[in-house]
Amino acid sequence: xxxxxxxxxxxxxxxxxxxxVQLKKSGLNYKACCPFHQEKTPSFxxxxxxxxxxxxxxxxxxxIFTFIQEMEGLDFPEALKLLADRAGIKLDNFRxxxxxxxxxxxxxxxxxxxxxxxxxxxxxxxxDKARQYLQERQVNQQSVQDWQIGYVPDQWExxxxxxxxxxxxxxxxxxxxxxxxxxxxxxxxGRGYYDRFRGRIMFPIWDIHDxxxxxxxxxxxxxxxxxxxxxxxxxxxxxxxxxxxxxxxxARLEIKKNDLAVLVEGQMDVIACHRxxxxxxxxxxxTALTVEQIKMLKRYSDNVAMAFDADEAGVKAAKxxxxxxxxQGMNVKIIEIPSGQGxxxxxxxxxxxxxxxxxxxxxxxxxxxxxxxxxGGLDLNDPKAKQQAGENFLAQIAHxxxxxxxxxxxxxxxxxxxxxxxxxxxxxxxxxxxxFGQPANRASGRPMVEEFSPTPVVHNRYLSDLENIWxxxxxxxxxxxxxxxxxxxxxxxxxxxxxxxxxxxxQYNNSSILxxxxxxxxxxxxxxxxxxxxxxxxxxxxxxxxDKDFVRELSxxxxxxxxxxxxxxxxxxxxx
Numbered sequence: 001x002x003x004x005x006x007x008x009x010x011x012x013x014x015x016x017x018x019x020x021v022q023l024k025k026s027g028l029n030y031k032a033c034c035p036f037h038q039e040k041t042p043s044f045x046x047x048x049x050x051x052x053x054x055x056x057x058x059x060x061x062x063x064i065f066t067f068i069q070e071m072e073g074l075d076f077p078e079a080l081k082l083l084a085d086r087a088g089i090k091l092d093n094f095r096x097x098x099x100x101x102x103x104x105x106x107x108x109x110x111x112x113x114x115x116x117x118x119x120x121x122x123x124x125x126x127x128d129k130a131r132q133y134l135q136e137r138q139v140n141q142q143s144v145q146d147w148q149i150g151y152v153p154d155q156w157e158x159x160x161x162x163x164x165x166x167x168x169x170x171x172x173x174x175x176x177x178x179x180x181x182x183x184x185x186x187x188x189x190g191r192g193y194y195d196r197f198r199g200r201i202m203f204p205i206w207d208i209h210d211x212x213x214x215x216x217x218x219x220x221x222x223x224x225x226x227x228x229x230x231x232x233x234x235x236x237x238x239x240x241x242x243x244x245x246x247x248x249x250x251a252r253l254e255i256k257k258n259d260l261a262v263l264v265e266g267q268m269d270v271i272a273c274h275r276x277x278x279x280x281x282x283x284x285x286x287t288a289l290t291v292e293q294i295k296m297l298k299r300y301s302d303n304v305a306m307a308f309d310a311d312e313a314g315v316k317a318a319k320x321x322x323x324x325x326x327x328q329g330m331n332v333k334i335i336e337i338p339s340g341q342g343x344x345x346x347x348x349x350x351x352x353x354x355x356x357x358x359x360x361x362x363x364x365x366x367x368x369x370x371x372x373x374x375x376g377g378l379d380l381n382d383p384k385a386k387q388q389a390g391e392n393f394l395a396q397i398a399h400x401x402x403x404x405x406x407x408x409x410x411x412x413x414x415x416x417x418x419x420x421x422x423x424x425x426x427x428x429x430x431x432x433x434x435x436f437g438q439p440a441n442r443a444s445g446r447p448m449v450e451e452f453s454p455t456p457v458v459h460n461r462y463l464s465d466l467e468n469i470w471x472x473x474x475x476x477x478x479x480x481x482x483x484x485x486x487x488x489x490x491x492x493x494x495x496x497x498x499x500x501x502x503x504x505x506x507q508y509n510n511s512s513i514l515x516x517x518x519x520x521x522x523x524x525x526x527x528x529x530x531x532x533x534x535x536x537x538x539x540x541x542x543x544x545x546x547d548k549d550f551v552r553e554l555s556x557x558x559x560x561x562x563x564x565x566x567x568x569x570x571x572x573x574x575x576x
Contacts, residue, residue, distance in 0.1 A: 029046060121151035143274075154198045156194045160195055209249070232285075258280045395431060466561060467534060
């Protein structure tokens, strides 16, 4: 057995794909909206027995390797390493391929750096002040271990020398964002390079696959030369801050279980929440939320509760994330910590954990929060204040994707401002035209943008009907004796289905049974994959038909096939 087959046998494709899309059971298979193109009706199917997927919308199909390559933008050696690590398999036979991938080398360097930082914090006397700082912040030993928190002293080349001694290349160390190259640096000797992180508490940043891709370093003692309280890994081949959510690798199952993601601001907030027992908590690590991050959260839940600093800057940053989440169809709530109970989750938990848990439980729906923000205490006798409040709230109504919800809030705003709904609708159109320079979408009130539409897979109608014959017979094999005389072998000439027909005929003549699943086991690899797709097609199109419907459907398909075959024969005769 090959290493790749061993990996496929150890990993469940349903579990893997469910980390990217929300799969729903559909007969013996699973169904979802395709992660490779935008669609509203699910056409992406996963076959657990065959460990195989196929989308009937865009035509993409494959196994766990092709899926990871597509979703993560990896080449085969990178996907192989990721899945082998997940399956607990050593790949000695592929070592040269794996090492040839720079991404894999950078990931190994980042893992070595995380180990170095963590061991320095836990074992070295020079880290006494760092350990004391963490104790003061009520970060216990278990949290230090769970989150692999580390420390690096204020020395120029300590980590770089360590990594060089471990056989890492100096250019790879720079590419991983861990060292900085001086103007006259010498790659051969390793001289002229210095550590990016010095004198800092170190927080490893993981991707969704538990791989260290970067770091946040918090300075222990701030000075004029310390370079800011926080230093982050720059953009690298393995670290893209717009596609990473701190703690999601640890929180994803709890998010799915609770059907809620709690989003806080920083690493210490996440660690404090997990320590307190709330483990569906993640952070955007001080950056504005991106579409990619929201899509990652949406894999596990459509619901998010956000906590952020209540000052003007915090509210402004949060609004950008809220708008993106709403546009992606998320249900958004806002967590409000009572005045005097701490500015963030970490502080609130230190003062009174119950207050934090209650604040999350009582989180306001985002439109209720906006309503209080803009119209709370409004002076209705001040026309300018009414205009400004109305514009602010209308701007949020415009982001709502559903017409009935928009109508609800327009009516409530109308009652509050004592302004006719028709006036507000006209104002909404004016705001859209002003803000976006184009007419508003009549259905949503949002600016009209051209939606992405995948290039459709062009199916020959005749071949599609031939495939549907087998899709029906997969669901209702008992129909074969009734229809086999009408299903003629010449229909399938010059198609891959000719081999399926011959195998089916032989199988039925020998055993009086039609079992397409067994046909797949007996054919070559390429044909077996096509039969796998036929089995998924059967579930996709014919999962809910009654017995009478199956008979009518098969009769109709065969009639179309017979007519089309006759037309083709006449065409051939005329043109010979």
